[in-house]
Amino acid sequence: MTNKVLVAIDNTGLASLVVDTLSAQMHPDQSEVLVLEVVEPLIYSVPPEMSPGYAPEQAARRKQTQDLANVTLEQAVKALARAGFKAGKRIVESEIKEGILGVAEEWKPNVIVVTSHARQGVAKFFHRSVAEGVVHGATCSVLVIKEPEKKAA
Numbered sequence: 001m002t003n004k005v006l007v008a009i010d011n012t013g014l015a016s017l018v019v020d021t022l023s024a025q026m027h028p029d030q031s032e033v034l035v036l037e038v039v040e041p042l043i044y045s046v047p048p049e050m051s052p053g054y055a056p057e058q059a060a061r062r063k064q065t066q067d068l069a070n071v072t073l074e075q076a077v078k079a080l081a082r083a084g085f086k087a088g089k090r091i092v093e094s095e096i097k098e099g100i101l102g103v104a105e106e107w108k109p110n111v112i113v114v115t116s117h118a119r120q121g122v123a124k125f126f127h128r129s130v131a132e133g134v135v136h137g138a139t140c141s142v143l144v145i146k147e148p149e150k151k152a153a
Contacts, residue, residue: 002031003128004032004107004108005022005034005110006100007035008100008113008115009039009115010072011037012115014115016079017115017145017148021145022058022113022131025051026039029084032088033086033087034087034088034103034109036092038100040096048130056099070089073090073091077089090103097130100114100130101138104138104139111143112142114145116131116145
């Protein structure tokens, strides 16, 4: 039986932690992995080209964001392949939680893997918890990998 694993990553540097965790907990030859990065749109209401005050530099900024996401995904897919996993990649432009849940609804994974930055207090208030939203909204199991605590110097 093949496990379908949806791995949602970003460019925060936690992709290697995800690869290490998957390698320790799953059999690569029995797992199909889709690595996903959700890029939030620069403008939420309409495509940039149709918005009032549109400036061509928005298109360049949008492309730069997509290119960075592609680099992050490529690195993760290569690391998973080195670990023996069959892995593909996908970029989605959406609000992050909605993008992850939308791809999960379409692709039907057995498990979704997300990372948590373990923010607390004011930081948690200002940075909504994507992991928490995915856990509550997913129809399948969710593995939340916590970022290791940073040690004081």
